[in-house]
Amino acid sequence: MIDTFFVDLHIHIGRDWNGKPVKITGSKSLTLSNILEEATNRKGLDMVGVIDAQAPAVQEEMIDLIDRGQAHELKEGGIRYEDTVLLLGSEIEVYDAACSGPIHVLCFFPTVNRMRAFTTWLSQKMKNVNLSSQRFYGTARELQQYVKEHEGIFIPAHVFTPFKSLYGKGVKETLREVLDPDKIDAVELGLSADTGMADLIGELEPYTYVTNSDAHSLGKLAREYQQMALKALNFEELQMALHNQQGRKVLTNYGMSPAMGKYHQTVCAKCLSPAKLSASHCEACGSEKIVKGVKDRVQELKSSTQKKERPPYIYQVPLSSLPGVGTRTYEKLMEAFSTEMAVIHEVSREELRAVIPEQVVERIIAMRKGTLTIQAGGGGHYGRIQ
Template identity: 55%
Template sequence: MNEYYADLHIHIGRTWTGKAVKITGAKSLTLSEVLMVSSERKGLDMIGVIDCHSPEVIEEITELMRQGSVTELAGGGLRFGKTTLIPGSEIEVYDSYCQGPVHVLAYFPTIDKMKLFSNWLEQHVTNIQLSSQRVYCDGKTLQLKVKELNGLFIPAHVFTPFKSLYGKGVTESLTEVFDPLLIDAIELGLSSDTSMAKEINELNDYVFITNSDAHSLGKIAREYQKLELKEPSFSELRMALQEINGRRVVTNYGLDPKLGKYHNTVCAKCFAPAEANTKICLKCGAKAIVKGVAIRIDELANINNIHNERERPPYIHQIPLDFIPGLGPKTMDKLLDYFGSEMNILHETTFEQLNQVVPDKIARYIDMARKGQLVIETGGGGRYGKVKAEE
């Protein structure tokens, strides 16, 4: 077995002709740039690009295959340099069983399977070109279609207050919307971690995954996981999510939940802290209270408080390099020129090695970030938390 780093939730901002896919994504977030940055700058072994249902993205992948820069793997997935691309799609479910919209992720082993899914999806969405489109069928029908095409089905960022399974989609249980037997894993999202999510008993059957949900190139790999696989392919990923034949998620790497945009319950207008069930901000009077992930998980855990004993891999609170105070683009480029990739900087370099390349304060911040020793100002209401520099 070998160990591989994987970020399975990366968006496409624009196609190769400049058309929007993820409207809120950066214009520089093209498929070619995602592949190059993920492989060379970030040092990822596997990525999930979750807008591959868009016809122009399919066309670009097909052209890259024709040119020979992308090749299909026997075990599924597409090889670019040192990185395996897993074709995926993010879809919004909002059927009669949902309290609110729910985002889900679907992944397929080949571009042909993705084409078939895109053709089917086009009959059930308003605009097949765009990311995260609402599908006009119920959640279980969508699950069955994904499984028919040999795909993986994963609820996305499940605790985010908007457009997620537990944030808006269900009142108590995922069974209100989905068939639990057709779920392959659970994506936690930036404002939660394993210690929080494991308190919800119905999640005990699923592996937790941690991904960036990147809307820009710099955000790729702000969360990821280390996988133990024979090779970085779709079939091996499936086995890891099912924890069979020794394949598994070894470690989850993610933000300290306090850095997430929705960890605390606050007013989205003035960002004053608020009580969970408050409707109006006591500070500014706005009706803009956003219930935080921490409170929502407590609510769900209290519904059924049987303790979960499932053994889970460690969740490492890792602050991304672009959160480090004082670490600007020039210093980042210097680190990359010297150490090769962000994965090397985060996992392989010593403090002494860092200190030879960057100022002592920056080297200490990076080392402290890896050890969870930096002070964090908690986020909420749509505003990220902040890493506080030393006085």
């Protein structure tokens, strides 16, 4: 029987179990064990993708959890920990001769052994497999071929981000410049774009869109995620959902309004004033350094409008980022309703009123409906809720 599940496929490891950095910009508390605890007991996520699983020390911690009986590997792929299934992924930077700039991609594998083999292969083409998002010394198509030959999933990451993404710097006009279009399983939109923006690019029509947190701290888990229709929680079911097979699919994308993204609008890099893409300098301060926003980049790439019917895209922010939800209010909500997913999606208005002030209840309901008012971000600074 088909059921629904909440899924976030892009979570970094800040430190391994020896305390050594994996994602250097990631929080020290962002360890594998802490991610699993947070996902299961606070966020209410059913499936999470850890995208630094190529690091040997991260694999050691996974194997230790399995050996101690706290987790077990599924025959259909993935690792179950309490109520959450972990997927093993790796974010990799590619900058081959076909690229105009570096791009980031996500590679997922069904088992620990498959990921360990990937690490061995990467160690011949990467300077440091112990760290996150490292440069791959090979072509993007070569990487795609390996992933497909070893039963993996290949997803271009945050494809519109101005830096280190497919459309931000990687290609001039089309993904075919860099990637084999037949070896892409889905496309990750990133924090500065939504379905409506991506649908302006005709060549993306064949692909399912995923919305993920790209979390660098525990609190950022599930700042973007999706609800999926699956028969069970495992790698094979996810793969089917990404290709809309036999009733498995993405039902709803939940993510920040593109206006919240720190690269949404074109701005002056010095004073962050909104700027016209055609301007030679900032009208406010005179600086000649203008950072192109995702909104303008999508317009440059705009081609035939897609006809494919897409799942709804609902604008949300992390519960703790909602005005009025401070530490005490957040803890009251967790004590009463256990997880963020329960608060955001399941708890009635009347139940919320019994725990928190009315104005905060109305903000949660507005977030549930996707009707929050946003002040746009840009130039590396996030937008904010008004």
